[in-house]
Amino acid sequence: MSFPLPLTSHLRDAGPLVYGCMALGGDWGDGPVTEADVAHAHEAVEAALAIGIKLFDHADIYRRGKAETVFGELLKRDAGLRAKVRLQSKCGIRFADDTAPGRYDLSADYIEASVDGILKRLAVEHIDILLLHRPDPLMQPAEIAHAFGRLKAAGKVGHLGVSNMHAGQMRWLQSALREPLVANQLEISLAKLDAIDAGTTFNDPQATTRPGGIAWAGTLEYAQQHGVQLQAWGSLAQGRFNDPSASAAAKAVHEIAEAHRTTVNAVLLAWLLRHPAGIQPVIGSGNAERIRACGDATRIQLSREEWYRLYVATRGQALP
Numbered sequence: 001m002s003f004p005l006p007l008t009s010h011l012r013d014a015g016p017l018v019y020g021c022m023a024l025g026g027d028w029g030d031g032p033v034t035e036a037d038v039a040h041a042h043e044a045v046e047a048a049l050a051i052g053i054k055l056f057d058h059a060d061i062y063r064r065g066k067a068e069t070v071f072g073e074l075l076k077r078d079a080g081l082r083a084k085v086r087l088q089s090k091c092g093i094r095f096a097d098d099t100a101p102g103r104y105d106l107s108a109d110y111i112e113a114s115v116d117g118i119l120k121r122l123a124v125e126h127i128d129i130l131l132l133h134r135p136d137p138l139m140q141p142a143e144i145a146h147a148f149g150r151l152k153a154a155g156k157v158g159h160l161g162v163s164n165m166h167a168g169q170m171r172w173l174q175s176a177l178r179e180p181l182v183a184n185q186l187e188i189s190l191a192k193l194d195a196i197d198a199g200t201t202f203n204d205p206q207a208t209t210r211p212g213g214i215a216w217a218g219t220l221e222y223a224q225q226h227g228v229q230l231q232a233w234g235s236l237a238q239g240r241f242n243d244p245s246a247s248a249a250a251k252a253v254h255e256i257a258e259a260h261r262t263t264v265n266a267v268l269l270a271w272l273l274r275h276p277a278g279i280q281p282v283i284g285s286g287n288a289e290r291i292r293a294c295g296d297a298t299r300i301q302l303s304r305e306e307w308y309r310l311y312v313a314t315r316g317q318a319l320p
């Protein structure tokens with residue numbers, strides 16, 4: 001028996017997978033975007049489109065702005081591309097500079113200036129979604145609501161979401177916003193179980209000492225209840241399950257991939273897709289062949305037993 005997803009998410013129609021553009025735009029230096037970078041980005045974006053991806057995830061800091069610049073170059077060169085994609089970007093992380101150390105900045109002025117930079121680099125007048133990249137200890141919900149209200153009224157941003165924020169932070173921000181938060185992008189994968197583990201603390205003496213502990217308690221539940229689309233960054237576990245002899249968990253991932261006649265990456269994504277929250281995995285590979293192979297994840301359906309086999313093997317601690 002299958003049940004409809006308990007989601008009212010504004011992003012559902014963007015499809016199950018998201019392409020993360022952090023690998024595009026060349027190196028992390030200050031130099032210009034090169035023709036080779038444009039060619040690489042073109043290949044990667046075409047591969048993502050070929051497997052049905054519509055939503056492209058950016059951040060103002062990726063490759064120091066060059067991920068957005070190279071994507072803007074693709075949009076300039078292909079007049080039809082903008083209509084095929086939905087654009088999401090993030091702001092709020094500042095690298096160290098002459099004035100201060102690396103820091104977070106969700107002040108209204110910084111958010112508004114960041115969006116102007118994002119639009120300029122992407123060569124568009126509007127992005128669909130803006131995510132607040134990390135929680136800023138100095139953030140004030142009313143100030144963020146003011147900035148987003150101005151951006152929305154100016155037609156620069158469609159929706160607001162967050163990243164790396166737990167339930168309490170989402171609830172607090174939402175209390176000042178007139179519009180719903182539409183997304184929360186967290187690191188979730190078989191290599192990063194905190195958000196999932198936070199829901200299985202019953203009878204677990206190590207619950208408060210496991211890395212990540214119970215900080216994420218209620219986060220997945222809040223998102224599902226309020227229609228906040230969950231997105232998983234690091235969804236391919238940054239390639240960490242590549243070697244089947246590296247761990248019992250890697251061996252289990254490989255065996256399940258073999259049983260489904262698919263790749264390890266597709267199994268990692270299918271594990272996320274199997275969660276009832278309708279998590280959208282964000283795929284960060286810059287390799288066109290690997291990106292195309294990720295499309296298989298929507299073909300396979302892991303059984304409850306396979307899901308738990310992978311969860312318990314990577315968790316390294318038995319249930320119940």
Ligand SMILES: NC(=O)c1ccc[n+]([C@@H]2O[C@H](COP(=O)([O-])OP(=O)(O)OC[C@H]3O[C@@H](n4cnc5c(N)ncnc54)[C@H](OP(=O)(O)O)[C@@H]3O)[C@@H](O)[C@H]2O)c1
Pocket residue numbers: 019020021022023057058133163164185186232233234235236237238239242264265282283284285286287290
């Ligand atoms: N919100 C946040 O704070 C945050 C933080 C980080 C990232 N993100 C977003 O999430 C996206 C994905 O994150 P991510 O890049 O950290 O995670 P990822 O998708 O898990 O990892 C991508 C990296 O893993 C490598 N990889 C994947 N499969 C591999 C395999 N089978 N063998 C060897 N290497 C493999 C890729 O190399 P190749 O390129 O060679 O395939 C690439 O370097 C980013 O693009 C970005 O949009 C968000």
